[in-house]
Amino acid sequence: MTRWPTPLPMLRALELAGEAAAVGEVPVGAVVVKGGEIVGEGHNLTRTTNDPTAHAEIVAIRRAAEALGQERLEDCALFVTLEPCAMCAGAIAHARLATLTYGANDPKGGGVEHGARVFAQAQCHHRPEVVSGVGEAEAAELLRGFFAGRR
Amino acid sequence: MTRWPTPLPMLRALELAGEAAAVGEVPVGAVVVKGGEIVGEGHNLTRTTNDPTAHAEIVAIRRAAEALGQERLEDCALFVTLEPCAMCAGAIAHARLATLTYGANDPKGGGVEHGARVFAQAQCHHRPEVVSGVGEAEAAELLRGFFAGRR
Numbered sequence: 001m002t003r004w005p006t007p008l009p010m011l012r013a014l015e016l017a018g019e020a021a022a023v024g025e026v027p028v029g030a031v032v033v034k035g036g037e038i039v040g041e042g043h044n045l046t047r048t049t050n051d052p053t054a055h056a057e058i059v060a061i062r063r064a065a066e067a068l069g070q071e072r073l074e075d076c077a078l079f080v081t082l083e084p085c086a087m088c089a090g091a092i093a094h095a096r097l098a099t100l101t102y103g104a105n106d107p108k109g110g111g112v113e114h115g116a117r118v119f120a121q122a123q124c125h126h127r128p129e130v131v132s133g134v135g136e137a138e139a140a141e142l143l144r145g146f147f148a149g150r151r
Numbered sequence: 152m153t154r155w156p157t158p159l160p161m162l163r164a165l166e167l168a169g170e171a172a173a174v175g176e177v178p179v180g181a182v183v184v185k186g187g188e189i190v191g192e193g194h195n196l197t198r199t200t201n202d203p204t205a206h207a208e209i210v211a212i213r214r215a216a217e218a219l220g221q222e223r224l225e226d227c228a229l230f231v232t233l234e235p236c237a238m239c240a241g242a243i244a245h246a247r248l249a250t251l252t253y254g255a256n257d258p259k260g261g262g263v264e265h266g267a268r269v270f271a272q273a274q275c276h277h278r279p280e281v282v283s284g285v286g287e288a289e290a291a292e293l294l295r296g297f298f299a300g301r302r
Contacts, residue, residue: 050222051213052246053204062202071201086269087241090262094238095203108274111241115274116267118237123259123266 030056032064040064081139086111089118103139181207183215191215232290237262240269254290
């Protein structure tokens with residue numbers, strides 16, 4: 001049996017998720033890629049920075065936009081270990097990201113395939129290509145381990 | 152006939168929206184209030200800062216959380232001149248804001264009473280008290296003037 005290899009940007013996002021857990025943040029990592037290069041990356045920082053908006057996706061998008069000096073990331077791809085919430089899905093649409101690849105599903109907090117289903121709304125002004133389940137097992141295991149350790 | 156006066160924080164949010172227009176940003180302003188004091192405020196800054204997440208609400212929430220040194224704004228109220236989009240509604244839920252007061256409705260981009268209806272989702276972990284239509288005419292006029300001037 002051949003297992004399709006996890007793309008390098010998702011491996012990096014998983015690494016970032018592990019770094020988040022090590023500093024007491026919910027282990028989610030995100031990477032923005034343009035032309036094969038990482039132009040922005042990050043992990044959850046809500047506790048460290050006292051910023052309720054500092055989810056991995058928002059951190060990576062802000063850093064990528066700053067690095068590229070542009071508000072829109074039309075030719076960029078976002079890799080994130082967990083299904084984005086409504087806030088992050090909205091940010092992905094505003095940033096005009098071309099593709100979104102994520103790992104684990106999040107029935108409780110996700111806003112892509114669950115709940116607000118931001119990209120499925122008629123009024124959504126930009127829908128990225130969405131691929132899910134990439135690095136899913138590793139992403140979910142990181143989250144399980146983190147929350148089990150806090151009980 | 153007595154017209155109910157617009158609350159001071161909304162007057163300040165409208166003032167901030169005017170400042171946004173003056174620097175070429177979509178005129179939306181937001182103010183976070185705690186115990187009658189403004190603890191964070193801002194207007195759209197997406198163009199100025201090349202940050203697709205820099206909507207007025209996100210700017211005001213981040214500043215308030217930083218000023219108070221806390222991730223959650225449970226005892227705070229947010230005043231914003233326009234119905235928040237899905238991204239901002241998600242941020243409001245994450246920040247655990249007690250109340251949301253907004254001005255104009257936004258059928259095309261709003262995520263509270265339209266589209267994603269973030270707070271109406273079963274999975275939404277925090278719902279603020281929502282009051283709409285406060286300062287509505289002034290907020291809508293600022294937006295109309297801005298977009299008419301760009302045509």
